[in-house]
Structures are given as C-alpha cells and as structure tokens.
Amino acid sequence: MERDPLLLIAFYNKKALGVRYLEGSLIKSGFRVYVLFLKNFNSRRPEPVRPEELLLLKGLVRRLKPGLIGLSVMSSLYLDSVVTVNSFLKEEFSIPVVWGGVYASMFPGSCLEHADFVLRGECEEAIVELSSAVLEGKDFTGIKNLAFKQPLQTGGSKIVINDLRPLCQDLDKLEYPISRSDNKFYIEGGRIGLGDPMADSVSYELSASRGCPFMCSYCCSINLKRMYAGCGKYLRFRSVASVIGELEEALANNRSIKVIHFWDEIFPDDSSWTAAFASQYKARIGLPFEIWAHPLRIKGSTISRLVDAGLYKVVMGIQSGSPRIRKDIFHRSETQEDILEAAKILHANKVPQIVYDFILRHPFESEDDIAQTYKLCTCLEKPFELQLHGLNFFPGADITAMAVKRDIGIMDVPDPDRTGRIGDIYKSYWGVKSSNRMINYWYSLIYLSQFRTGLLLSRYFNGTERSSLTVNAVLMLQKLYLPAARMRYLYYKLELLIRSASVRKNIAKGGRQAVQYNEGK
Numbered sequence: 001m002e003r004d005p006l007l008l009i010a011f012y013n014k015k016a017l018g019v020r021y022l023e024g025s026l027i028k029s030g031f032r033v034y035v036l037f038l039k040n041f042n043s044r045r046p047e048p049v050r051p052e053e054l055l056l057l058k059g060l061v062r063r064l065k066p067g068l069i070g071l072s073v074m075s076s077l078y079l080d081s082v083v084t085v086n087s088f089l090k091e092e093f094s095i096p097v098v099w100g101g102v103y104a105s106m107f108p109g110s111c112l113e114h115a116d117f118v119l120r121g122e123c124e125e126a127i128v129e130l131s132s133a134v135l136e137g138k139d140f141t142g143i144k145n146l147a148f149k150q151p152l153q154t155g156g157s158k159i160v161i162n163d164l165r166p167l168c169q170d171l172d173k174l175e176y177p178i179s180r181s182d183n184k185f186y187i188e189g190g191r192i193g194l195g196d197p198m199a200d201s202v203s204y205e206l207s208a209s210r211g212c213p214f215m216c217s218y219c220c221s222i223n224l225k226r227m228y229a230g231c232g233k234y235l236r237f238r239s240v241a242s243v244i245g246e247l248e249e250a251l252a253n254n255r256s257i258k259v260i261h262f263w264d265e266i267f268p269d270d271s272s273w274t275a276a277f278a279s280q281y282k283a284r285i286g287l288p289f290e291i292w293a294h295p296l297r298i299k300g301s302t303i304s305r306l307v308d309a310g311l312y313k314v315v316m317g318i319q320s321g322s323p324r325i326r327k328d329i330f331h332r333s334e335t336q337e338d339i340l341e342a343a344k345i346l347h348a349n350k351v352p353q354i355v356y357d358f359i360l361r362h363p364f365e366s367e368d369d370i371a372q373t374y375k376l377c378t379c380l381e382k383p384f385e386l387q388l389h390g391l392n393f394f395p396g397a398d399i400t401a402m403a404v405k406r407d408i409g410i411m412d413v414p415d416p417d418r419t420g421r422i423g424d425i426y427k428s429y430w431g432v433k434s435s436n437r438m439i440n441y442w443y444s445l446i447y448l449s450q451f452r453t454g455l456l457l458s459r460y461f462n463g464t465e466r467s468s469l470t471v472n473a474v475l476m477l478q479k480l481y482l483p484a485a486r487m488r489y490l491y492y493k494l495e496l497l498i499r500s501a502s503v504r505k506n507i508a509k510g511g512r513q514a515v516q517y518n519e520g521k
C-alpha cells in the first residue's frame with residue numbers, strides 16, 4: 001500500500017534551502033513530499049499569518065492528506081506565526097507535527113510544548129527515519145537527532161532528547177536542493193498558488209559549504225557549533241564539481257536566472273578550491289554572482305580570480321568601527337587595519353558592488369563607539385554601500401546572556417525565552433532609533449559617508465561646532481539622501497542585468513563550451 005505523503009512548511013522564505021534539501025532526501029528514499037511556502041519575506045512590513053490564509057492551509061491539508069507535517073523554524077523572529085499555524089493544525093487535524101531548523105535545534109524543550117516531535121540539527125537522514133517510523137507505525141524512540149515527549153506511568157510526560165548523529169562530512173552525497181514545481185504551493189496575500197515560487201526567479205540561491213569558522217556573540221551559528229561538538233568537523237565544503245553541477249542543472253531548468261547568490265556564511269577562501277571554482281564557473285556558468293565575506297578571509301589572489309569569473313557583489317561584515325565593541329561585545333578579533341586592508345583588496349580588484357554591514361544603535365554602544373564607526377567609514381575607499389541595522393537579541397545567543405548579566409536595560413533586551421509579534425521584533429532589528437539624539441546624529445553621519453558628496457558634507461558638519469541646528473541639519477540630510485540610495489540601487493540592478501544579458505548572449509552563441517577547463521578531470 002502506498003504510504004501517506006509528507007507536507008513540509010517553510011515560513012517567510014520561498015528559497016528555504018534547508019527544506020529543499022530535506023525534500024531531496026525524502027524523495028530519494030521513496031516518499032511523496034509536498035512543500036508549502038507560507039508567506040513571503042518582507043522585512044519592511046512583516047505580517048502575521050492571516051485567518052483566511054489559515055483556511056487555505058486547511059483546504060490544502062484536507063486535499064493532500066499528509067501523514068506527517070514538518071514545520072521549518074529557522075528563526076525565532078517569526079515564532080509567533082509558527083505557533084499560530086501549529087495550534088491551528090492541532091485544532092483541525094490529528095496529524096503528527098515535527099519541528100526542525102535552527103531555533104528548534106536550540107530549544108527542543110520549548111518547541112515540544114507545541115510540536116509532537118523535534119528534530120535537531122541537519123536532518124537529511126533523520127527526517128527519513130522519522131517519516132518511516134511515523135507512517136509505518138514503527139518505534140521512533142531511538143532515532144538520533146530526535147526529541148520527543150515520553151509518557152510517564154505516573155501520568156504526565158518527560159522530554160527525551162536523543163544524541164545527534166555525526167555531521168555529514170561529504171556534502172556531495174546530499175541531493176541537490178529540489179526546484180520542481182508539481183509538488184509545491186505558496187500562500188501569500190490571502191491567496192494560494194500551485195508551483196515553486198522560485199520557478200521563474202531571476203536569482204538562483206545555493207550554498208557551497210556548511211558552517212562558519214568564527215564565533216560572533218550575536219549569531220546562532222556558534223550555538224550550532226557547540227551543539228555539534230564531538231560530531232565531526234563543523235565547517236565543511238562541497239567539491240567544485242558538485243557546486244557547478246547544481247548550477248548547470250538549475251540553469252537548464254530555469255532560463256530566467258540572471259544572478260547567482262551564494263548563501264555560505266563565509267564563501268570558501270581556500271586557494272586551490274577558489275582557483276578550480278573560478279575557472280570552471282567562468283567556463284560553464286559565467287553569470288554574475290554574489291557572496292558574503294569576512295575581513296579576515298579576504299585575499300587578493302582569491303578575489304581577483306573570483307572577479308574574473310563573475311563575482312559581482314560582496315557583502316562584508318564590519319559590524320562596528322569600535323575595537324571595544326568588536327572585541328569585547330561582538331567577539332570578533334579583526335583589527336581596524338585588517339578591515340581597511342580587506343576593503344582595499346575589494347576595491348583594488350574592482351568588485352563592482354561592495355557592501356559593508358554594520359550593527360548599530362544597540363544598548364552596548366556609547367557615543368564614542370559610534371563616533372569611531374563614523375571615523376572608520378571615512379577611511380574606506382569609495383565606492384561602497386552601507387547596510388545599517390540594529391541588534392537582535394536572539395534567544396540563546398551569547399550576546400543575549402551578556403545583556404541580561406550586565407543588566408543593560410531591561411526595556412531594550414527581551415527576555416531570552418520571550419518572543420513577540422513579528423512586526424515588533426523586526427522593528428528592533430531594522431528600524432530601531434535611539435532615544436539619544438547624539439547617537440542618531442553619528443548614525444546619520446555614517447549613513448552620509450557612503451556617498452561622495454555626503455562624505456564631504458559629513459566632514460563639514462563633523463568639523464563645525466555642534467549645536468541643535470547642526471544636529472538637526474545632519475538628521476535631515478540623511479533623509480535627503482534616501483532618493484540617492486534608491487537611484488544607486490536601480491543603477492546596480494541595471495548594470496547586473498546588462499552583465500547577465502551579455503553572458504547569456506555568449507551562451508547562446510556557444511561561448512561557454514568554447515572555453516576549456518581541466519580541473520576535476
């Protein structure tokens with residue numbers, strides 16, 4: 001008899017790499033799988049799941065009749081929506097529900113207040129084992145990575161958290177994340193659609209590695225690294241052949257792809273890996289691509305090769321120009337010189353779009369700290385863009401414990417176990433405005449420093465005596481530069497399209513095949 005299908009739900013994430021990996025693994029093991037992408041990601045106006053969207057979900061579950069539903073809880077930022085969906089499913093159906101993802105891995109106990117099961121960590125194997133056990137009514141209690149509630153003879157239940165299996169060291173063994181459309185649905189804006197929302201996307205998103213070598217205090221990557229202690233190497237790389245193979249398959253399936261987005265926490269920087277990657281990418285893919293980078297992992301030889309292969313955009317985390325904040329609060333060891341050197345390399349190698357990421361206006365930061373960030377920004381070579389955001393105190397992150405321990409202002413730091421409405425949480429990440437006018441003043445100077453004329457103006461104001469008039473003028477100037485930021489955004493988009501079109505034209509002429517490569521043979 002055919003087994004019931006499975007339904008995996010991704011929240012606010014139509015790319016949902018993790019869910020697509022699970023889908024690949026389940027399909028390979030003979031399961032029927034459906035995937036629902038529930039709501040789009042919208043950092044400006046994040047929206048809870050609407051009642052009519054829950055009704056659409058109900059109709060879908062009735063139609064598909066899954067034997068197990070998996071909720072992907074990658075972030076605590078939208079936990080509210082996950083709990084709403086979970087409660088709704090529990091009221092309407094008696095289908096077991098399993099949670100997985102970063103948040104579920106960190107807090108299996110709290111998640112089991114809602115879910116029947118939690119699977120911790122990377123789950124390509126564990127989801128297959130749990131699905132077999134649940135659908136075939138077999139014993140699940142010994143499954144590695146699983147957490148569940150065990151009923152007690154005396155009544156009630158206790159939480160059992162099983163050990164983790166070793167981390168998959170050969171990432172090439174995993175199926176490519178799946179992009180087929182006939183088993184996918186999306187719900188957004190009170191409507192349901194059939195098909196993969198990424199099917200005609202102009203970007204393709206993938207990862208060449210898993211893990212990160214760093215230990216930033218505000219990031220949950222270190223919680224995962226600690227959780228996996230003793231389970232094998234945490235930072236792992238795919239082979240170049242596997243990455244290129246995935247991209248070729250994606251390009252064959254979707255002719256609209258114009259840009260490739262690598263979501264590696266830090267893009268691989270190993271010289272021989274990048275040399276092989278650059279030459280094969282240039283020969284067989286060629287489209288402009290984007291990466292995330294770290295100041296301590298930027299080398300001239302690597303960046304020049306990658307730019308030659310099509311590297312278009314680099315987002316490098318600087319996070320603060322204050323050595324005190326970086327070292328003592330964020331636990332980042334790079335010096336001002338390291339940062340300036342990395343920026344110089346990006347500039348010298350003519351990376352077309354250079355973006356620096358900063359976390360500003362948080363309770364640890366003094367006026368002197370933010371003034372140092374401004375100073376650093378004035379030393380960065382142009383052109384560059386700034387991505388400025390606030391600090392989110394994720395439950396379980398080291399910085400959250402630090403904030404609670406130092407009692408730095410209970411209004412500013414949410415209780416580590418508390419989560420709020422999605423809109424409020426996002427405000428504290430992107431939109432937080434300090435109540436301290438001088439902090440806002442420095443923030444505006446930092447913002448201005450990314451534009452050539454803005455830098456001149458910021459220097460002028462920084463050099464004049466501070467009065468309420470000059471402070472107001474700087475705050476106002478920041479607003480006046482918003483259209484310039486918009487224009488720059490459109491310029492980069494257009495440039496990207498032109499680059500991409502020229503690569504496509506070459507491909508159409510057979511240009512790609514004309515280039516020889518020898519690596520990997």
Ligand code: B12
Pocket residue numbers: 008011012013015016017018019021022041043069070071072073074075076077098099100101102103119121122123124127205207211218219220221224263264265394395429
């Ligand atoms: C790439 C990335 C992104 C990409 C996502 C691209 C994509 N294709 O999905 C982008 C930039 C879009 C993004 C956005 C956000 N991200 Co992000 N992101 C990451 C990053 C670096 C890697 C995630 C990834 O792709 N991993 C590779 C895949 C294969 O692994 P995975 O997703 O974890 O999935 C595996 C397991 O978790 C598990 N699993 C996953 N889902 C399920 C479901 C079930 C049922 C089961 C059983 C198992 C399971 O099995 C999967 C396969 O092994 C992580 C850091 C990290 N180490 O996880 C942060 C991270 C997950 N992001 C984070 C955050 C905060 C966000 C945002 C909220 C940022 C923002 N302010 O808007 C948004 C939220 C997006 C969303 N709706 O989920 C935080 C979450 C922390 C927290 N406690 O909330 C992390 C941990 C980074 C950090 N700063 O600490 N992110």
Ligand code: SF4
Pocket residue numbers: 212213214215216219220221222265266294317
């Ligand atoms: S470098 Fe990025 S991914 Fe790595 S620990 Fe720091 S913030 Fe997290």
